[in-house]
Amino acid sequence: MELTHEEEEILNGRRGEKLAKVLEVIVKVGEGLEAERLVNVTHAHISGISYKNIGDAGLEFIEKLASSNLRVSIPATVNPAGMDIKKWKEMGVKQDFAEKQLRILGSLRKLGFKMLLTCTPYLYEKIPPGSQVAWAESNAVLYANSILDLYTNREGGPLALLEAIVGKAPLYGYRLEENRRPGLVIDFSDIKRTIKERELYQAIGYYVGTIAKFKVPLIKNYPPSLLQSDNVKLFLAAVGASGSVALVRFHGEEKNLERYRPSIDDIYSALPADFSDEGTILMGCPHLSAHEIQWLANIVKRWGKPKRRVIIFTARVLENSVHKEIAALSRAGIEVYFDTCMVVADLKSMGVDKPLVDSAKAAYYLSSQGYDVRLFSRKDILRVFYGDHV
């Protein structure tokens, strides 16, 4: 791989042994992937910070980095942690877990990370279109590439962490225009109306990820409502859960591409969970936006307390901006948590056995953790809130 003079100097230890090791990891990954060179990145978002996921191995690694006086060189944000950092006792989190989680966060803060603690950094960070960034967290990567016109691969937690320090990433994959061209077409003509009526955005996303695998999908004849920010968020999160692709194209030339035209049965049969309604409703995968919290508050205002236990997850930055709505939801008995989510927290300690979710991403990950998950469209989950009369 071709390295600049500056990169050679870092590798030779001119700026310290620790930094040399960090760059060495990035260069080795680049060599493995046959990247021609490194590229400067202007923003990083890292995943893999929940103690539940990274355990003592991750804790030690992050603490060691922080104690070696390294710092991030670009604006950098973090994904949700394993608990609400204020209300962790209410979540049934044990003292030992909480202490270790706080140590991880303390080290990340020392490294210079901004404690955004959300999987939706794209709603809060302002980054000019066309920028090369280093993002982990599949739903954020898909949103970055597909909606914000940013350039990133699915870096993964450890690599994005190191890239945030050096400010460089291997130039390959989705960072190159030639790899962002569509490789197949998925045409929703036959089910366009049903998608809109039943709000099946996450369901079609799951199907798209399954079909696309590594190819960039170009989707056609979808209802325009898909592109509303809350819908496209659920859609892309589902694509990221079921497939390895990191970019969806919403318009472009079809040429002679392989073509799929799914029926509604194709969509339902791709989903990772079935439909029943016993259990606890969990919302906020990805984290609920301010708009979604307002929507939910309006529903509660109109229909009153839900008949089931409901837990929602969102970003701490919304704590002040939608505080009235959050207070209203709490009064209606809805449990509201920040900084964490259903995928990275321990649901068992929260007394949740059977999660009822409106996110195909959540359904996928909770199934893989052994939970008996039920998946609903956003519209249908309200029926589960209140029974059939809604």
Place this chain on the structure above:
Amino acid sequence: MRIWGRGLVEGAAKGEILVASEPISFYGGVDPRSGRIVDKKHALYGKSIAGKILVFPYGKGSTVGSYVILSLAKNGVAPAAIVNILSEPIIIIGCVLAEIPLMDKPEKNPIEVLQTGEKGVIVVEKGKAYLEVEKYV
């Protein structure tokens, strides 16, 4: 028999060969304390990878797997070396951090020509690498 390949993480090691024909997810699939494969669906379930020249196609699963590889090394139960058909970032990052020799793109498919239990020596230098295996007759 000597198999040449691409050298990704430099170093040298010798040990018993352990061959997995399917990918390995280190996160959730390998116990960082004991070095044993704990994924019940994996063909090597229950086997220890500690001190072995571990041969498998590629890594899969969560990127947290890199931290698990590092943890294995700290606990003294890491593989002596890893040979992949094609290494991806989870394995590369883990091996660089844990200083485990790593070779990929072997000239022959190691999963077909190697057998668990054979003894091998691996030498990885910048860019190139080889695995020398004593074949039982």
